[in-house]
Amino acid sequence: MIEGAVWLKAGREKKIRHLYPWVQRGEIDRIEGSPTDGGLIRLLAHDGTLLGIATYHSRSRFPARVLTLQEEAINEAFFARRFENALQLRRRVITETNAYRLVFSEADGLPGLIVDRYAHSLVVQVRTLGMERLKPLWLPALVDTLAPDGILERSEMESRREEGLSPFTGVLYGHVPERIAITESGLQFLVPTAGGLKTGFYLDQRENRRQLARLVQPGERVLDLFCYTGAFALYAARAGAFAKGVDILPEAIALAQQHAERNQLPVEWEVANAFEWLPAAAERGERYDWIILDPPAIAKRRAELESLRWALWKLVYHALPLLTPNGRMLVCSCAYQMDLSLMVDTVRLAAHDRGRALYLEDVSFQSPDHPFLMQFPESLYLKCLWLRVG
Template structure:
């Protein structure tokens, strides 16, 4: 097994639980480890720190699997880690029938994503080291979860950065294209073969439930359901929740005809088709059009895809966030609520909130923060590893200062 020795003058991120070792932190390497091989990591004094897999092609040289020098990385290792991840969800989630069951580094399995949709698992092997152990992982998944089928969604560009090809397909058993899940008591269909990422975004589960108090209490009597606009509605998860919690009418906008088709199905199967209007449109254009027409809503929900895929895109991403939030504030009735999110890791919470504040300044609005949230409990974060903290979700009351 190769050995990686770290520099003396480095930040002790590894000792604080960060699972990545960058090329720039390494003093020297003993042996000739190849991509995916296991290596032991030592500090400059030769003290063992961790064991992980290496990829000399990546700026993240080593990803840590264990801090125990006696722990073998075999099928038993993966069974233990998967069982720990499962028990974590069972402790903190009321329903684990469908959820993110393994969240990579945060579950001490860097490069592995497992989403559970009933008796079907959807898996992503994002790194060379995990891909090299795919047979062990599959065996462990079958032992721990006893699934009907496992589907690989390795059709992500990040694999190419690791020197891996993109791929997808049935990995075990039988996997239908469409599966049905229950979230917060509501039913959704998910396209696990062709849907975005693994087919569904579990990270917003608790946040979707958090909009419940906003959906009623409107009108002169204070007892009416609200008029809601959701932009970037994707397959309708926020829209269905809004209707379920009492919204009088929801306008749901997405640029994808396929996503709107699934959203319509999800709305219909929950019995709310009469309260939703769908529009296939670019959300930026639709917000401008609604603003120009003088449209007004009680609640606007913005849940866009990541605008910043890298650090170089942060400035343009923030311009985009400012534009959609500014337009949303303009079409909100006084005292209405803005529900706004960013899943761009490279845009920090501070930068995101400052961007929204800039939009409020330009629209002469006063914002009252009701709640700030991140991803759900099935997306834990290792303290000190901020890379896992990507989702920002805020609810603001918006009032005019004119």
């Protein structure tokens, strides 16, 4: 049910017509009716032309988030079409795995909703009040389209508080096991549905893991820092490398060890703080042909950007002495706030301060089941630099 209309200031309609889905406070000219927070509104240009249907939240940094650019009913059938379109895309781009991101929020036309598929289970995140209120429509559509054994919601992100929502975890449908067995490129993993990071597994790094496996040579030494449950290290070990994984979370390392045993691969694991481990390893004289630096999102707000830059500089600066001549390093950042040019500059500065030549050989991004909508820059968040030390 449409509760009102939001009129934009003159000229502000262009970005909406160009597929940018968010409206900022300062772009609103006036509001008609009495739309409630989380309700649906018509979005209108200054001349009254319909721009689309959006969710509304008076207290949000982005009061309107666009669901569609045309006049259409927002009902179960609407969500079923969105889910089917998303599923058809994944069938084209996803291979050799039964785990992938089915819905990537705005990039799939469903702002505020994340859906990850792990074998026969789904894990969802609801990030906005609008999508929370629409749950009675999208949840049955999701069940009908995917026919999962169960759906678990893990909406634990702090950003929900900005929407007036509390963190929530719970089963929405059917049964979801505590650990879901998945396969990726012939490797077997267990996805923790309670307590794991993100929705349980880093699906966005799938193609980067595969690229690492293609590049690593048998006998090389590979260090996987912030390894979580060990996926990069396991790919390297299967390629014939000596692999070591380091993570600060004991429960992650315990599961990584189970993964190594499950796949019958020899990997050395250690529970440690990577920032402290690196200089200590340099003092011990450890050397590696590959170092993977894939830290979690240290900064989630622009105000924290300097902290992120300092953290990345520190990691690269202390990792460089551990690399063998012509050794390679994969440096990743999953923070949207750090764009590619700033990331490159931060890494360059660390190499300069260490007095080492560093060559950029490739750049990669998130897996294609996390599509980058070019008109929505925020949908490109994962950047990876493939580097070689001189």
